[in-house]
Amino acid sequence: MTSSSFLLIGFIVYNLAFLMFVIAILGRKWAQDNPIEHTRKWGNYAIGATIIGLAGHAGFFFTRWYEAGHIPTSNMYEFMTFLGMMIIVAFIVVYFIYRAPVLGVFAVPIGIIIIGYASVFPKDVQPLIPALQSYWLKIHVTTAAFGEAFFAVGFAAGLMYLLRCVNFDSKEKGDRKEQRGVEVTIFSLVMIIAFVISIFGFNASGYHARFANDVLYTGKDGVEQTIKQNVDYVLPPIFKPFEGEQVEMKPFLGMTEAPFEAPSWMKGSNAGRKLNTVVWSIAGGLILYGLLRLIARKPLGAAISPLLKGIDLEDIDEISYRAIAIGYPIFTLGALIFAMIWAAEAWGRFWGWDPKEVWALIVFLYYAAYLHLRFSKGWQGKRSAWLAVIGFMVVMFTLVGVNLVIAGLHSYSGA
Structure with a gap:
């Protein structure tokens, strides 16, 4: 096993x-x-x-x-x-x-x-x-x-x-503040659950996107050289890597290329993917939380x-x-x-x-x-x-x- x-x-x-x-x-x-x-x-x-x-x-x-x-x-x-x-x-x-x-x-x-x-x-x-x-x-x-x-x-x-x-049940200012604090905590858990569901869903559908970046690499001899490094996405790319070149991308809801690029101050070849993960986590959390609120009606x-x-x-x-x-x-x-x-x-x-x-x-x-x-x-x-x-x-x-x-x-x- x-x-x-x-x-x-x-x-x-x-x-x-x-x-x-x-x-x-x-x-x-x-x-x-x-x-x-x-x-x-x-x-x-x-x-x-x-x-x-x-x-x-x-x-x-x-x-x-x-x-x-x-x-x-x-x-x-x-x-x-x-x-x-x-x-x-x-x-x-x-x-x-x-x-x-x-x-x-x-x-x-x-x-x-x-x-x-x-x-x-x-x-x-x-x-x-x-x-x-x-x-x-x-x-x-x-x-x-x-x-x-x-x-x-x-x-x-x-x-x-x-x-x-x-x-x-209270409408007092202090109680409302505590209610919001508890709700933010629950939303954080819901956001993680939504992210996991999204990953498994897109994996099951075979979704894939790939970008290539020029990365400066320093060898053991101290000589610097630029190499191409691939960055793979499992979630549809809302943000592609900064100055990244699209290699392949499966269409999603008519989207055939990433609409946005990661900001230049986000360093590293995986910066775009990480930003994409954060955005998807928040978006998925909002959707799942909204559905649960509709069911609970409170x-x-x-x-x-x-x-x-x-x-x-x-x-x-x-x-x-x-x-x-x-x-x-x-x-x-x-x-x-x-x-x-x-x-x-x-x-x-x-x-x-x-x-x-x-x-x-x-x-x-x-x-x-x-x-x-x-x-x-x-x-x-x-x-x-x-x-x-x-x-x-x-x-x-x-x-x-x-x-x-x-x-x-x-x-x-x-x-």
Whole structure:
């Protein structure tokens, strides 16, 4: 069995586990005789399915490792699938501490979305570039991802808290601001889902476009030369590369050439494709969000909120805080300390203000502020939940946005 088969099995079982968690929570309405027993029983089924899915996911990880000959965390496809696995592991750890099936309704989908997002990247096994040929690849990336996974669980619990306690019926200025904040968070998740759906849809239809760029290349002998480099698009090109030459393009809705060109200040041969990805993500998110709003006939936060009336706010607040408290030292070790040691070995310096390094530092400082405000200032409840939600948005920008928007030493990751 190939690694991709194991991943597919894990992905399917995760989705089944999510449905079981939903039944555990929503099914209480129909189990009026003993709703607590209903939740406990289906919660056990769901966590069992989650563990089975994790076993399939682990099968993918180790099989891919055997196929590649190195730990599969060296590009965006491998790293995001690993992050999805770590999110599930972090959720299972927190679940067995608190036994809260409602957390699975929000945490498991985060892992599913991350795995789905990973699947849009090239899946070919790639040889390691020289900078990655180090045992620090195993140490740095795995610990950083595990810390981020606990941040994801903290985010899920924080979002649950806000959906439960924000007053979606109020017209007061403060309440309206909170309602918009929750809706923007939900839209961000919808945008990722829409992007994944778009990629799979165009892949299934066989869509393809290709452009060629002149790229200045410096050889080992120091001699500069200009070479042609192809840039392949899976999504229809709204933006072509700056000064890019169209090689081939399958028509889409009558569009036979890209209507716009990426601005000149966006550096790199993949800049046009990255901008195209951002635009498609936003457009797809708006369309899917609009359809969901039509179905719900109200803001999505207001539609979800009534389903969470039975949850204990203090428990959810505690879960969010504990998850972040566990993840913070792990992230600090992986993303900062181990990263700096590896950077000294690979590039001869501990710190170089590379965009990914800067944003890792921002994440570290952000969660340091979160823990300080929680400990010293008594920021609990709603304020703590907002910090947990915003913090994971910063994490996701560090993982995805930096690769899509900013070029740097970590651009090898394939975004």
